[in-house]
Amino acid sequence: MPLFNQISIIGVGLIGGSLAKSIKRKKLCNKIVGFFRNKTKLNKAVKDRIVDEASLDLRKSIKNSDLIILALPISQIINFLSQIKKISKDKKVIIMDAGSTKLKITQAADKLKLDFVGTHPLAGSEKKGAGFSYANLFDNSKVIITPTNKTKKGSLNKIKLFWKKLNADVIVLSAAEHDKILSYTSHLAHIASFCLIDTVPDKFLNFGASGLKDTTRIALSDAEIWSDIFLSNKKEVLKSLSAFEQKIKRIKKTITKNQKKQLIKILDTAKNKRRIMGQ
Amino acid sequence: MPLFNQISIIGVGLIGGSLAKSIKRKKLCNKIVGFFRNKTKLNKAVKDRIVDEASLDLRKSIKNSDLIILALPISQIINFLSQIKKISKDKKVIIMDAGSTKLKITQAADKLKLDFVGTHPLAGSEKKGAGFSYANLFDNSKVIITPTNKTKKGSLNKIKLFWKKLNADVIVLSAAEHDKILSYTSHLAHIASFCLIDTVPDKFLNFGASGLKDTTRIALSDAEIWSDIFLSNKKEVLKSLSAFEQKIKRIKKTITKNQKKQLIKILDTAKNKRRIMGQ
Numbered sequence: 001m002p003l004f005n006q007i008s009i010i011g012v013g014l015i016g017g018s019l020a021k022s023i024k025r026k027k028l029c030n031k032i033v034g035f036f037r038n039k040t041k042l043n044k045a046v047k048d049r050i051v052d053e054a055s056l057d058l059r060k061s062i063k064n065s066d067l068i069i070l071a072l073p074i075s076q077i078i079n080f081l082s083q084i085k086k087i088s089k090d091k092k093v094i095i096m097d098a099g100s101t102k103l104k105i106t107q108a109a110d111k112l113k114l115d116f117v118g119t120h121p122l123a124g125s126e127k128k129g130a131g132f133s134y135a136n137l138f139d140n141s142k143v144i145i146t147p148t149n150k151t152k153k154g155s156l157n158k159i160k161l162f163w164k165k166l167n168a169d170v171i172v173l174s175a176a177e178h179d180k181i182l183s184y185t186s187h188l189a190h191i192a193s194f195c196l197i198d199t200v201p202d203k204f205l206n207f208g209a210s211g212l213k214d215t216t217r218i219a220l221s222d223a224e225i226w227s228d229i230f231l232s233n234k235k236e237v238l239k240s241l242s243a244f245e246q247k248i249k250r251i252k253k254t255i256t257k258n259q260k261k262q263l264i265k266i267l268d269t270a271k272n273k274r275r276i277m278g279q
Numbered sequence: 280m281p282l283f284n285q286i287s288i289i290g291v292g293l294i295g296g297s298l299a300k301s302i303k304r305k306k307l308c309n310k311i312v313g314f315f316r317n318k319t320k321l322n323k324a325v326k327d328r329i330v331d332e333a334s335l336d337l338r339k340s341i342k343n344s345d346l347i348i349l350a351l352p353i354s355q356i357i358n359f360l361s362q363i364k365k366i367s368k369d370k371k372v373i374i375m376d377a378g379s380t381k382l383k384i385t386q387a388a389d390k391l392k393l394d395f396v397g398t399h400p401l402a403g404s405e406k407k408g409a410g411f412s413y414a415n416l417f418d419n420s421k422v423i424i425t426p427t428n429k430t431k432k433g434s435l436n437k438i439k440l441f442w443k444k445l446n447a448d449v450i451v452l453s454a455a456e457h458d459k460i461l462s463y464t465s466h467l468a469h470i471a472s473f474c475l476i477d478t479v480p481d482k483f484l485n486f487g488a489s490g491l492k493d494t495t496r497i498a499l500s501d502a503e504i505w506s507d508i509f510l511s512n513k514k515e516v517l518k519s520l521s522a523f524e525q526k527i528k529r530i531k532k533t534i535t536k537n538q539k540k541q542l543i544k545i546l547d548t549a550k551n552k553r554r555i556m557g558q
Contacts, residue, residue: 123488195523199522209420209464217494255510258510260507267506
């Protein structure tokens, strides 16, 4: 028997589409229903068999499902939680999200008294849309699950099992811990990357080689998704940005004062840290 | 007839080794002589046939050569220019470098009245050493050549031809223009990358996914090489860093004030700029 009978995916983009494909591969449910706001995308997803059924009507999309997955930008996840609360009569449905910040979302879900489990798969890319989705996106990727003290133990265990069956490496953290960590390991890098490319004068762009390309690849990420992420994690993002500014200032000082030894030491420390992450 | 009779390569690392291999592939000279300061590396390079001959003695390494290539960190290039001036009796030898900043080097060469052509291949990686060298590193890569008003026209043309024969895309700029452009397209990205990884607390490193890895890959670069680059281009590097700091401040302001529309606009502008560079 599969883990769920019917799973609804709200937002069938890179993450939602990859979830649909990997759920099918692992046979974690009998039927996947997708919710779309765009008829063309709906038709394409049905034609490509990413989902078994699809609707432009949220009520129809979630009816009879025992798991609803919200794979949307943060602010939309929060909106959809309220809408689902209003229309859902099935008390047994578990709601899960895949958003990149967790505190605002879990707080909203708790307030609505939903049976909710917050999750964040550390997978994906700067690409957007179901066209880039693939079935093994989550293989060996970390997935952070952020229960609150209102999360039902049975639901938490089921969602943990769900991600484990998708070959993910499950880590349980509080939403606050998640948001603090990700502000350093993800949000800061995105802001630095956007600012970096924005600093390069247009006429110099064609002199950029592989180093600049790598360093700014994530500036190809979606502006709306990422503005939601930054704003929903404001406090932690601002803290990590200030820490980054201090590091920049320190390097500026050594360059200004021609302190070669200190500069080499700073760069070497950074390099050794980066080595820990591997290639 | 090959372009040169004998080429000396001073510093047989990633760039010097790749030059040796690509010179051989294109048969641009009859003999390559390498200068080494390390017996083990010398033996390995001879055994691997990266160079035809090798010496630990600079005088022997450059004797009878009609081209000397300096593929070393900036400060060492400047030191070697003086040493070469002292021992070289052959007035016909052209000296070329492959350093990542150009103004300090060309000024030093002009002062010594050498027949010098400054060049900078925009190729390479964070990797170091002849072990990573390969014969087609310069294929389709840009090479910036920075003549001064003391550069002999014949030497400039010969060096242009040299790089063209290695399949590089040759661009002639003044050393000052080069250093200004590269401060934005390369030096700034390296500093941002070193600072970024340095900002991430150690205990959070294992939460870093592909985005952080890409953004900080160039922080694996050699600390000594890059401290030389930053210090030898101090004025321009500090300018580009200040411009970057302004961009960070602007994003911080929009986040602090919850200005979502302005934030999206900033991110979208950056994204569109990055798109120009391709994947």
